[in-house]
Amino acid sequence: MKSVVCSLVVLLCVFRVGASEVVSIGTSTSLTSELLQEDRALMVYLPPSYSGTDKAFPVIYLLDGDVHRFTGFVGVLESLSTDTLGNQVQQAIVVAIPNTHRSRDLTPSTVPEWTFKDRVLDTFAQSGQASRFLTFLQQELFPFIEANYRASNRRLLVGESFGGLFAADVVLQAPTTFDDYLIIDPTALWDNNYLNRTLAGAGERPALDANVFFAFANNAHLGEIGLTNYQWGTTFATAIIRQATGTAEQHYFEHETHGTVAFLAWYNGLRALLSAQN
Amino acid sequence: MKSVVCSLVVLLCVFRVGASEVVSIGTSTSLTSELLQEDRALMVYLPPSYSGTDKAFPVIYLLDGDVHRFTGFVGVLESLSTDTLGNQVQQAIVVAIPNTHRSRDLTPSTVPEWTFKDRVLDTFAQSGQASRFLTFLQQELFPFIEANYRASNRRLLVGESFGGLFAADVVLQAPTTFDDYLIIDPTALWDNNYLNRTLAGAGERPALDANVFFAFANNAHLGEIGLTNYQWGTTFATAIIRQATGTAEQHYFEHETHGTVAFLAWYNGLRALLSAQN
Numbered sequence: 001m002k003s004v005v006c007s008l009v010v011l012l013c014v015f016r017v018g019a020s021e022v023v024s025i026g027t028s029t030s031l032t033s034e035l036l037q038e039d040r041a042l043m044v045y046l047p048p049s050y051s052g053t054d055k056a057f058p059v060i061y062l063l064d065g066d067v068h069r070f071t072g073f074v075g076v077l078e079s080l081s082t083d084t085l086g087n088q089v090q091q092a093i094v095v096a097i098p099n100t101h102r103s104r105d106l107t108p109s110t111v112p113e114w115t116f117k118d119r120v121l122d123t124f125a126q127s128g129q130a131s132r133f134l135t136f137l138q139q140e141l142f143p144f145i146e147a148n149y150r151a152s153n154r155r156l157l158v159g160e161s162f163g164g165l166f167a168a169d170v171v172l173q174a175p176t177t178f179d180d181y182l183i184i185d186p187t188a189l190w191d192n193n194y195l196n197r198t199l200a201g202a203g204e205r206p207a208l209d210a211n212v213f214f215a216f217a218n219n220a221h222l223g224e225i226g227l228t229n230y231q232w233g234t235t236f237a238t239a240i241i242r243q244a245t246g247t248a249e250q251h252y253f254e255h256e257t258h259g260t261v262a263f264l265a266w267y268n269g270l271r272a273l274l275s276a277q278n
Numbered sequence: 279m280k281s282v283v284c285s286l287v288v289l290l291c292v293f294r295v296g297a298s299e300v301v302s303i304g305t306s307t308s309l310t311s312e313l314l315q316e317d318r319a320l321m322v323y324l325p326p327s328y329s330g331t332d333k334a335f336p337v338i339y340l341l342d343g344d345v346h347r348f349t350g351f352v353g354v355l356e357s358l359s360t361d362t363l364g365n366q367v368q369q370a371i372v373v374a375i376p377n378t379h380r381s382r383d384l385t386p387s388t389v390p391e392w393t394f395k396d397r398v399l400d401t402f403a404q405s406g407q408a409s410r411f412l413t414f415l416q417q418e419l420f421p422f423i424e425a426n427y428r429a430s431n432r433r434l435l436v437g438e439s440f441g442g443l444f445a446a447d448v449v450l451q452a453p454t455t456f457d458d459y460l461i462i463d464p465t466a467l468w469d470n471n472y473l474n475r476t477l478a479g480a481g482e483r484p485a486l487d488a489n490v491f492f493a494f495a496n497n498a499h500l501g502e503i504g505l506t507n508y509q510w511g512t513t514f515a516t517a518i519i520r521q522a523t524g525t526a527e528q529h530y531f532e533h534e535t536h537g538t539v540a541f542l543a544w545y546n547g548l549r550a551l552l553s554a555q556n
Contacts, residue, residue, distance in 0.1 A: 023349075072362050075354055076541070
């Protein structure tokens with residue numbers, strides 16, 4: 001009841017002519033996960049044509065979804081899916097998932113000490129719980145979103161760095177979970193070439209009934225680490241693209257680094273995967 | 279008083295743990311213009327580090343500032359000025375100015391029937407009031423913004439198409455109004471080469487003490503109109519860049535058209551003009 005009163009008062013404030021009104025790009029909410037035994041914050045963006053129609057929309061799940069990334073990604077999507085940039089892309093719902101324990105949820109194997117050629121890159125108190133996080137998505141988050149919003153049956157996953165590693169691992173372990181994968185500069189260096197090792201160990205795989213877009217940055221300034229991450233990443237992408245039956249592309253952004261590539265990846269990836277023509 | 283009560287209740291709603299909370303990118307408000315004899319809507323974005331500091335921020339004035347363009351532009355700026363894309367750009371305030379009478383406010387000369395080589399491109403009930411709109415900015419909008427927000431003394435102008443024509447005309451008529459100009463695919467075709475005719479008629483001009491970034495699209499699909507708009511636009515840009523003492527660039531986006539170029543123009547223009555290093 002308190003929440004209903006609050007909502008009414010908020011509406012009254014928002015629609016008072018001449019007053020200051022909030023420009024909203026969505027709502028933040030939270031979901032208590034039985035599986036993860038924790039509350040998970042979420043931010044949900046609804047597209048401009050959501051209200052006033054009864055249409056259902058594709059849902060884009062955005063990993064590492066803090067408020068700045070959510071704002072940036074929504075900005076790209078809203079520009080591309082309105083007159084601003086010529087309605088090139090379909091309107092869609094965005095569900096941003098902020099991290100609680102990033103290395104725990106997004107990495108697919110347990111690696112307390114992450115090394116490359118005897119050099120320690122990082123150490124992690126928690127890692128290797130990607131499959132549990134995927135189960136959370138499948139069994140708790142999707143039902144919550146699909147019960148509360150007009151979601152179509154098309155799901156997209158957007159992940160970068162460890163998030164890209166997670167998305168690539170979903171392609172390996174449970175490819176039909178999503179219809180589209182936007183995989184941005186994934187951490188192919190993880191666990192001594194985990195992605196290609198796992199792919200090689202899987203034997204003959206069925207055709208991949210999903211669309212994939214890989215974006216790679218120029219990390220040559222990092223030396224052998226950067227070059228190897230790209231080499232292993234593009235080897236993996238090439239193999240996956242060969243298995244895909246739909247849109248399947250990889251792009252190398254020569255003028256962007258690991259820390260800057262997300263933007264052009266979103267821009268080009270959304271145009272490729274969610275084109276208004278498809 | 280009613281507004282204060284409203285604000286308090288909104289705050290209470292927003293911070294209630296577990297409830298749905300609005301994700302805001304700014305506030306919309308309005309200003310009654312004595313000069314224009316109308317109410318002008320505005321949307322104002324404050325950067326993430328605005329609260330909790332007493333720092334002043336550059337102010338970016340965004341023409342054609344409807345809610346979708348505001349959302350898109352803010353998304354680019356927030357990504358570039360936070361960890362999301364490596365803090366490449368300074369944080370800034372954005373003031374988006376939606377149109378009331380677009381052709382009236384953004385065109386610098388009165389052209390009831392706009393022609394190119396005897397072909398009528400468009401007709402306008404109102405045009406040619408750019409200098410009046412500029413006076414509104416200088417005498418009414420800037421004081422309002424600078425009285426209500428912690429604005430530094432740096433002002434940027436972002437305009438596209440007719441908005442780019444307006445921005446280019448400000449460079450000609452009152453170049454010190456802004457410190458930076460991001461001019462996107464301007465309508466150089468306006469009024470039989472208005473920009474270059476005006477520049478040629480101005481005689482010897484002092485050095486331009488401002489930064490300028492011109493973005494041009496590939497409009498070859500429009501035939502002679504598209505090619506001539508580019509030719510006249512780049513001739514103008516080249517002359518202005520020669521006069522500029524600061525950052526001064528022009529970029530041609532071969533894979534973008536008039537209707538899609540804004541995004542890469544914002545991305546590259548903000549990195550050039552508002553680099554965190556400057």
